[in-house]
Amino acid sequence: MKINKVILIYFSPTRTTKQIVEEIAKGMGPDSTEPIDLTLPMPTTSDFGDRTDSIAIVGVPVYGGRVPALAVKRLQGLKANGMPAIPVVVYGNRAFEDALVELKDLLQQNGFLTVAAGAFIGEHSFSRKNLPIAKDRPDDKDFKTAFSFGKEVQLKLSDIDEAGTLPTIAVPGDVPYKKWDPPSGAPRTREEACTLCATCVDLCPAGAITVDDAVVTDPSKCILCCACIKGCPGQAKWIDVERINQISQWLHENCADRKEPEVFLQ
Ligand SMILES: Cc1cc2nc3c(=O)[nH]c(=O)nc-3n(C[C@H](O)[C@H](O)[C@H](O)COP(=O)(O)O)c2cc1C
Ligand code: SF4
Ligand code: SF4
Numbered sequence: 158m159k160i161n162k163v164i165l166i167y168f169s170p171t172r173t174t175k176q177i178v179e180e181i182a183k184g185m186g187p188d189s190t191e192p193i194d195l196t197l198p199m200p201t202t203s204d205f206g207d208r209t210d211s212i213a214i215v216g217v218p219v220y221g222g223r224v225p226a227l228a229v230k231r232l233q234g235l236k237a238n239g240m241p242a243i244p245v246v247v248y249g250n251r252a253f254e255d256a257l258v259e260l261k262d263l264l265q266q267n268g269f270l271t272v273a274a275g276a277f278i279g280e281h282s283f284s285r286k287n288l289p290i291a292k293d294r295p296d297d298k299d300f301k302t303a304f305s306f307g308k309e310v311q312l313k314l315s316d317i318d319e320a321g322t323l324p325t326i327a328v329p330g331d332v333p334y335k336k337w338d339p340p341s342g343a344p345r346t347r348e349e350a351c352t353l354c355a356t357c358v359d360l361c362p363a364g365a366i367t368v369d370d371a372v373v374t375d376p377s378k379c380i381l382c383c384a385c386i387k388g389c390p391g392q393a394k395w396i397d398v399e400r401i402n403q404i405s406q407w408l409h410e411n412c413a414d415r416k417e418p419e420v421f422l423q
Contacts, residue, residue, distance in 0.1 A: 158314050160212050163187040164205070166235065167216040168195045168228035170362050170382035173279025173295060174247040178216040180300045181245065181275070184307020185212070195231040198364040202234040205269075209319060212272075212310075213237070215264060216245040218279065220380075221337030222254025224263065227362060227380055232263055241320040242269035243310060244328075249281030250291035251412045258330030270320050273310045273422040274328045277303060278415075281408060282383040283401060288409040299418055306420045313422060326421050342398035343379035344386050346372040350393035357385035357394065 163182045169175040175194070182190055195201055205213070213235075217228045224232075224246075244260040246253050253276045261271045277299060281290035295303070317323065343365065355368045365378035366385060372393075374385075381401060386394040396402070 158209060158317060158319055160185065160210060160311060160314055161188045162191065162211040164191045164193060164211060164213040166193045166195065166213050168225065168231060168362070169216065169218065170196055170360075170384035171280070171282050171387050174216040174218050174245070177247050177277045177279070177295055177299070177303050178214045178245060180295075180303035181214050181243065181307040184304035185311040186308070193235075195228065196362045198362065200234070201231065203236070205235070205237040205240045207238045208240045211240060212314070213240060213242040213269060214245060215242055215260065215269075216247060217256070217260055218282070219246050219248035219253045219256040221339060222252060222256060222335050223337050224256050224259045225380060226339075229263060232267070235267060237268040239268065239270055239321060241272045241314070243273045243275065244271055245275045245277065247277045247279040247295075249284070249408070249412075250278050250294065250416050251281075251408060255330040255332075255334040257328045258332060259334050261326065261328055262332070265325060270323070271326050272314070272320055272323050273306075273420070274326050275303070275306055275418060275420045277418040282381075283396075283405040283408065285405070288405050290405070290408045290412060302418045302420070306422075309420075309422055324423060326423060328421050340381055340398060340400045340404070341376060342381065342396075342401065343374040343376040344381075344383070344394045344396050346374070347393045347395065350391045352391055354390060357389055360384045360388045
């Protein structure tokens with residue numbers, strides 16, 4: 158089968174997942190691409206039917222060894238009827254645990270045929286100047302792996318008549334998936350550094366921030382993705398959540414050894 162179009166689907170608050178999905182797509186060298194960004198709170202529904210000349214690369218970050226709940230919710234709006242897909246998770250150099258199997262299962266339930274899969278590494282959302290964690294990942298080596306993986310998938314598919322003849326890809330992970338209690342809280346704002354530019358409002362995947370004569374963040378909506386911290390032009394956002402500070406310190410000390418991407422293709 159010949160893949161002419163690659164649909165890039167991603168939930169990516171701090172954009173490392175987006176970069177990996179884009180590089181895999183480049184490696185596939187399709188005639189055309191279509192991005193579907195599920196990061197921001199805009200309703201997105203699509204039914205891809207049984208398109209056989211297209212493939213979806215679906216990327217999410219790993220939160221607590223799982224697919225972020227908000228990404229699960231947004232992915233539920235995408236349906237297919239046999240279109241091939243590649244689930245991809247990006248994690249912060251600790252572990253991806255059950256996230257890849259969860260994403261694969263979700264796509265299968267929604268009618269996609271998962272023909273290959275990958276787990277890549279991105280700079281940890283909680284990484285900061287004095288506590289770097291997987292700093293500057295993905296880097297050139299990661300991008301090379303992502304590109305070659307895309308190329309390999311394209312070659313594999315060109316060898317067969319239809320994706321339905323391939324077995325569902327096997328990936329590591331346990332079912333039932335591990336339980337994870339997300340930390341609660343929200344970043345704070347240094348008023349003296351804030352220009353009320355509202356960039357953080359536009360970056361927030363959870364719609365948790367409002368700006369009027371001050372920045373107000375709703376901790377009941379915040380998923381602690383750190384997009385507002387990394388994207389604030391005045392470095393006015395910071396995290397003062399005890400559990401996050403402890404986790405960041407632990408990750409900095411215990412997850413310093415470089416992990417490498419893993420790809421799955423039968
Ligand atoms: C709430 C939260 C939980 C996370 N849990 C994990 C984890 O279990 N394992 C891991 O290695 N990285 C974890 N990370 C790090 C992200 O998976 C990683 O930084 C990823 O590259 C972020 O993707 P993005 O840039 O597309 O947002 C977590 C990040 C956040 C915000
Ligand atoms: S992005 Fe930063 S400077 Fe702009 S409103 Fe938000 S906190 Fe203030
Ligand atoms: S307020 Fe919370 S959910 Fe919104 S961008 Fe900031 S950390 Fe992410």
